[in-house]
Amino acid sequence: MATLKQVAALAKVPLLTAYHALSGAADVPPAQRESVRAAAEQLGYSLNVTIKDVAALAEVSIATVSYVLNDSAPVSAATRHRVLEAAAALNYRPNVNGRILQANKTRLIGYGWHNLKRGHSAPFLERFAYWMAQAVESYGYHVLTFAHSADSPTDAYRELIQTNRVDGFILSHTNRNDPRIRYLLEARVPFVAFGRANDRWDFPYVDVDGREGVRLVAEHLIGLGHTRLALIGWPEGSLSGDARVQGYFDALDAAAISPQTGWIKRAENSAAAAAAAAADLLEMPLATRPTAILCVSDLMAVGVINHLNRCGVQVGYDIAVSGFDDDPIAELIQPSLTTLRQPVDDLAAQVVALLMAELERIPAPQRQILVAPQLIVRASTAPQRQFP
Amino acid sequence: MATLKQVAALAKVPLLTAYHALSGAADVPPAQRESVRAAAEQLGYSLNVTIKDVAALAEVSIATVSYVLNDSAPVSAATRHRVLEAAAALNYRPNVNGRILQANKTRLIGYGWHNLKRGHSAPFLERFAYWMAQAVESYGYHVLTFAHSADSPTDAYRELIQTNRVDGFILSHTNRNDPRIRYLLEARVPFVAFGRANDRWDFPYVDVDGREGVRLVAEHLIGLGHTRLALIGWPEGSLSGDARVQGYFDALDAAAISPQTGWIKRAENSAAAAAAAAADLLEMPLATRPTAILCVSDLMAVGVINHLNRCGVQVGYDIAVSGFDDDPIAELIQPSLTTLRQPVDDLAAQVVALLMAELERIPAPQRQILVAPQLIVRASTAPQRQFP
DNA sequence: CAAAGCAAATGAAACGTTTCAACGAGTGAG
DNA sequence: CTCACTCGTTGAAACGTTTCATTTGCTTTG
Known part of the structure; x- marks a missing residue:
């Protein structure tokens, strides 16, 4: 796939103009717009702003762009400004998937749904799911939900871990000696349970007292x-x-x-x-x-x-x-x-806080939490x- | 990061032995185990089986492995067999993130939670979430859930699309002239609504009659x-x-x-x-x-x-x-x-079926579906x- | 018997990011 | 004036896949 720069070069217009022509973010004379369209067509390019485009517009290397946007290395004020301008002008948003592959962290937390029988449904869990999603997002994560059968629940968990889909799990509806917990402990996968399993296993949980x-x-x-x-x-x-x-x-x-x-x-x-x-x-x-x-x-x-x-x-x-x-x-x-x-919101927040500590592999001092109901x-x- | 092959070479053992020593999947003489451990340590390698390792063990190129596993090109019976053996022996599971980056498809569907006021919660939606996850998985997708505020709901949707986190959305709890639908239509993002919005907009939905x-x-x-x-x-x-x-x-x-x-x-x-x-x-x-x-x-x-x-x-x-x-x-x-x-399960299945058609960009013949309640x-x- | 054709396999590029190692230009000390 | 440093910047590699374009080794055909 071509870059925006190449399209601009082919159409003989500035990079920014090419962007405007393709995105419609700003007006461009019809003649130019057409030639940009034609150039994009010819190169098989469809608008997709990447870090390369930002680098090209700011006339710096992609490394510098990365450093500026992540604040991960010292950059002079002037370049930093140019980069930020360019990123804003192109409405650049980093593609998380590039990041994921490089960091080998998906920033996704798995959460499995059971199939509750009619009448046994817990409206409580729907609210828990909301607050959990909310809490997780405040750390830059998202929740990946999946359905699992009651008979061999661990399969779904194993699959998600082995294919690198998620970084960790939140479990709810835990049972005594829950096989999911046994598996996750053994596989050393970060997780937190909303509920207990037995007194022998040492794992992080939050439960209602x-x-x-x-x-x-x-x-x-x-x-x-x-x-x-x-x-x-x-x-x-x-x-x-x-x-x-x-x-x-x-x-x-x-x-x-x-x-x-x-x-x-x-x-x-x-x-x-x-x-x-x-x-x-x-x-x-x-x-x-x-x-x-x-x-x-x-x-x-x-x-x-x-x-x-x-x-x-x-x-x-x-x-x-x-x-x-x-x-x-x-x-x-x-x-x-x-x-x-x-207190659903509070429970969810505590579960998530514990999980974040597990993900960093710096276990929280207090890994078992009981919350009194009201x-x-x-x-x-x-x-x-x-x-x- | 080193490959399994390099570790094996350094420890002067066969590749498979190195795998067994590190994974514990089969017994290995303590001496060999130790030398493999030492080699891995020295190279900073932590066990992570990739397509390269399978290729090395099967003595073919990674391209061939990919072709075999995805059945995407003709491969002779003999090599196919060797590759499958190797993959099985190493318990290889493809890393989805590599795929995602290459295909630019996350196989993730976004689903936003509202914050329902107490007493206005719909136990129904919890079950819908379960069946939706189930249906989506049968197509090899997963559901990414996120929380969004009631006042500016589109922000969350835009962010997820612009960062390439999801391929499409399922909306529930739609309102008349729902701004989310307006945005998604305009941005040409694949989605299906569970509920209607107004008579003017043409978009795929499933609703209870x-x-x-x-x-x-x-x-x-x-x-x-x-x-x-x-x-x-x-x-x-x-x-x-x-x-x-x-x-x-x-x-x-x-x-x-x-x-x-x-x-x-x-x-x-x-x-x-x-x-x-x-x-x-x-x-x-x-x-x-x-x-x-x-x-x-x-x-x-x-x-x-x-x-x-x-x-x-x-x-x-x-x-x-x-x-x-x-x-x-x-x-x-x-x-x-x-x-x-x-009929929650039925509704969810229909929503998902519609969405799959939208994702393929081959819209289903019938994009507006009403399901009679019982x-x-x-x-x-x-x-x-x-x-x- | 050479040319052509075909099946099977491969090397390398690409996806978008982060980050390592290296480099050049200033600056201060000797 | 030179050497050593620091600061800012960059090229290139790496993450794990898929897939294009090419090569290899046969078999068939004129």
Whole structure:
């Protein structure tokens, strides 16, 4: 491919004129415009301003242009000025791909999407993706998203690394002993997880402090006078699930309440399963029946509220209910749901900050970060009644 | 940077042995391993298999390797076999960045995130992002996501194009006269919109057929015996909003029902605004009061249902309610909500198929596609009562 | 038997950048 | 006046591919 300079030479016009003729950025006499067009045609040139063109216009070497634009070597004020003028006149923008090849850094961060089943979708993650993109851009990076299957997730990660498509990864929706984390650790690929995997592996992560969150809401309920608190958690074994249960015990311990058998239920993360658990709780004798039900997700809390509504139990008055996540539904359900909000923007920013340190291979002093969620009090735990 | 061949020569071992020593892919006698390590160290070489290494091992030129791997020129069976063996033995994966620079094609599609206000988030878009990534990958592309501000969105698009970061774009959340579309058309950048902009511009898009959707649900209600149907739409002026209203008229016309004044309300896309509109409707005299309320979004329908519940009106029995979107909340609210589901996977696949045609610069015959949503009947329009 | 033709393989250029090593022109010290 | 330095600048190499133009070694044909 020819350069702009050659086109200009062939058309016997100044370089800048050739640029204007082809770009339309400024007016050029029709005769000249035509001859430039013809010259470009003849050379098979299509407008594409490179560092060479800037160098030609500024009458310096391309090395000098590079030094000026990256401020990576001393350049005299006069030349610097000429170069900047030329770059501006030609509206020059460096081609990132040239850079990438030379530096062997793509400035791209991989982020994999799962295929969430209907109803299990997390609106939360869409916002996370936004804030992540935003945070990453402030460091001059971009996010490359890809889809991966649930059964062999590592394949997609391996492929992206081996073909040099990305510099690192951000993982979300981590599982216990997540195979992706195992692979990335072994392959020594920079990454940060949004979520934990197990206690043995040492890797950088940011997670919501579910334990502290549930403790907060339990404390809030105890403060309202509740003394019989039930908890509907996930089946034992999930990292974040067990942490949340722990927060419940923390609060009860602190208030010197001893948890009764039957107050703790386990259910899958669905409205229906939680409703069934709530039904069990309702069957307890009124005198010992819990007056508050803590749920480890908003989805479950919604199931509980719907069930209580159907049974004629007044939620927020007869029985308080709380959730976790601050899903949009929390504001929309009747009564509106007390819950814990995860500070998405903050989480994303911290994940990205950690990742940048990993990419520089200078690990941050604190590579494991827990962020406390914020208690959002709504009608489902309104202090409307004195509990016996 | 040195090549694997040079390292092997310096360590006086075969190329493949050098590879094994450095990669650990196969066992190598400790003595040899050490001398290879030392040689690599001395040359400042870190393991990175390129086409040159494959060529060296197969004892052919790099051109031949390229031809074999891309099947882009005739190669004798014997050499082809040698090359494939060598590539496999070295676990060679082409570096995409070399390709990108040479072809000036990044095989990256840009997709911009908006910052949606809390409560206005669309869980739908998260799933769209997943299916889009999936579809794009089946063509060997990836999605580059970026965040852009609401006030000057085109800047981000321009930057990505001018620096050659992406080959094209997918837009979602399009507005009437969307400035992004105006820019991309003018800059002649390949893109496809998920949503329309206005009737004047000719560009490829895929959109949900809101008109047909609302017609479907109205038809369904009329089939149940309803004759007085109200509609709560968005303020006039939005493209998709107006289309949905049109579907309502279509169905009423077909059933020879003439819409009464007062049946049509306009409200912002929020639960509260829709509830207020529903309150107005409730004040109409019982004899002429609508028996069904169609809403142009699930969010609005939820506001309406909550309001009716509060007023003691039995939704699905006294008054039917419908929404649009099939948000997860539709299944969770009481009663569950009849609505229109957008076939996300299908929409994403069609958007991507269109984009691929645009990228090849051979525009598809049909560049504007409307996809009909699917009617999902739930309890909020149950046929429980004979309407007068 | 020479010329022509063909298939297979190769050397080298190109894509756009950064950066190393080298160079020339001043400047200050001896 | 010369030598050694510094500062500013430059040519060229390198990153990993693809692909053009050419060469090599055969086979066929007149």
